[in-house]
Amino acid sequence: MLDQAEEARTGHDRAGDKPDDRVKRPKRDREATRARLLEAARDLFSEHGYDHVSVRMIAADAGANVALVNRYFGSKAALFGEVLAGESTLEQAFTGSPADLPRRLAEHVVRVVHRAPASPIPRMLDRSIGNPEILPILQQHMERHLVTPLTAQLDGPDARARATLAATIIMGGGPVRRLLGLDDLRAADPDDLVRRLTTMFEAALS
Amino acid sequence: MLDQAEEARTGHDRAGDKPDDRVKRPKRDREATRARLLEAARDLFSEHGYDHVSVRMIAADAGANVALVNRYFGSKAALFGEVLAGESTLEQAFTGSPADLPRRLAEHVVRVVHRAPASPIPRMLDRSIGNPEILPILQQHMERHLVTPLTAQLDGPDARARATLAATIIMGGGPVRRLLGLDDLRAADPDDLVRRLTTMFEAALS
Amino acid sequence: MLDQAEEARTGHDRAGDKPDDRVKRPKRDREATRARLLEAARDLFSEHGYDHVSVRMIAADAGANVALVNRYFGSKAALFGEVLAGESTLEQAFTGSPADLPRRLAEHVVRVVHRAPASPIPRMLDRSIGNPEILPILQQHMERHLVTPLTAQLDGPDARARATLAATIIMGGGPVRRLLGLDDLRAADPDDLVRRLTTMFEAALS
């Protein structure tokens, strides 16, 4: 479908395709194509950030036509928003007793350090910051999936400020991993890291 | 474009400047134009991030011709590197007794919160992450101005890992400010914030 | 733009063309636009040389958008390579008994002199030498379409050296025509020219 010049530029070959074991769908393939686009977008955005992913890369990765991005989602930015929508960032860390929240957050951070790559959504966030076009989308997602649920678990005054402090640690992880690498953190004792981070989150939240 | 206080604080005179006490200044003032380009680049990069600043914007902001960017600095990326080079991020927070380091870092963070805009360099960092072209430049800056001096003040094992944890808080500030706004943090008691952050940095560093 | 005779002779249909006998032709005709770009590139490159033809000129000449040059061919250099690829320079002169080769080469040269303009490919070669970016492309073409087939017809030692001598005459024709004009050669007796050139090629090859 792509000639040589275009193939060379995108550099994506459809290796890694999951076997499509779903039953054939009634409608042509619209839902399936849409889903493939969404998945390709999530993978690429989380890998390279919004700016450095082109709609052609997404379409090529999904094995779909380029124009379908605009047809199905309206624009590249809207596709980004759709990827973000509905996917929670820290779902499991938020589930459980509020007293254990700091430890769970700490374990989440250490888990990410030792089992790269992190889940796609946080990576999308820290790799796509700085683009004014999608800033509102990012803000809305952070509000919905991080600050609001976190604040809900907090009592006392300045709950949102304390949630912001915790978000600082969580958000800082991405850029730091990218800039400093993981070697030093991995070299340290994981239990020690968890203890330190738990204390940090406690100081932020309680 | 920068308010006076910040200009004074950053102390932005290019390293390697010849002592300016010679009698004759250059005629059409290459050095002045270069400095204007550098300053415009710093302001714009810190405001919009590397990707969303064009060399034309920089030249226009500096009142200079576009070609001068390449003539004086070689490339956009090299200009970015030059902006970063020589400017320390946390100089003053690193100066003083190691025992007080966590408190000084905490005060630095709170100070930034209450006196927007933050100094340009950290903003450049968190707004420009994700561009592979300048990643090495960013890494080198972080290593030189954050991890190395921080580690130098630490004793005991895993010093670099602990420095990385502290960097997580520091780096996380930028994206969080951008995504969540400063209102909540400003609404909280500054002294309380300092206490919390001090504890967080202590947990990270000691 | 090319006169009919030459168009027929060069036989310019792209290798790898799908058999065009299918019923439906492409709607907005990618293949046709591609062919127009290729033809415009061939004409302009052969007229002005690689350096002095811009992709904008090519696109304008083909009545196509500038971006299509890069979309279809990848780069200006790759387009140049594509123009060269598959077009033989001296096909017919190489066909026949080796004993007659010198005379056929001589007749080829004289034919070019008397029927300007020469075929586009040799002109591209001698007008585009000196650009390091496309030197490998040119070398490969010369090796494939001139030296190798010529050497294949020669016996005895130093076959490639002798082929190089003949290539000297053939390659020299282009620059000489450009610098000295064709008037003097055309004023001479064609049969005499053929005799002289035949002797020259014999001295080079046998």
Place this chain on the structure above:
Amino acid sequence: MLDQAEEARTGHDRAGDKPDDRVKRPKRDREATRARLLEAARDLFSEHGYDHVSVRMIAADAGANVALVNRYFGSKAALFGEVLAGESTLEQAFTGSPADLPRRLAEHVVRVVHRAPASPIPRMLDRSIGNPEILPILQQHMERHLVTPLTAQLDGPDARARATLAATIIMGGGPVRRLLGLDDLRAADPDDLVRRLTTMFEAALS
């Protein structure tokens, strides 16, 4: 004089400077600078061709100011013309009895093959063909230094046509060397090459 960015781009360091053993001149240095520019231009033009040499490269190589190129010579093209003017191409080959002319030309060609690099002027010619801006300059040089003196040594009809044939061999040498390399020619017996080329020139000229 050049800062890092500019130095990096030109890539020329003034190594290879001939020691300036001339006595100090009365006038500031105008003549000397002019001469250095001329020499640098000749070297660079013959190495890379007109198009791929910038006036900044020439000025840097000569250790002179860029504007002096235009001040002294009017334009880049005029400087090219000045380099060409007055320098003969085949002076010595033309000197001697007309009967030996073919052999002398042949020896000249073989000498160039075995003792690269060739003299600068012919290389300038074959590397700079194709630039319409300097075509008239090249034509004039060829006329003056190649065709006219060559024709002057010939008797009989169509003298200029025969000179053109010889020029074909001479001009073809440059491009061929560039495209095919010298290995094959150097591998052959030099005396055999001289014999072949002598016959070729005889066929062209007599």
Place this chain on the structure above:
DNA sequence: GATGAATGAGGCTTCATTCAT
């Protein structure tokens, strides 16, 4: 008279999007 900073044009390439089929 000489310097070198500044200029404006033009180079190739890449992108998200629209529109004819």
Place this chain on the structure above:
DNA sequence: AATGAATGAAGCCTCATTCAT
């Protein structure tokens, strides 16, 4: 409905040349 060819804008960079000093 869906395709993919075509578009126009913008990106960075390089150049020969001019002009203020």
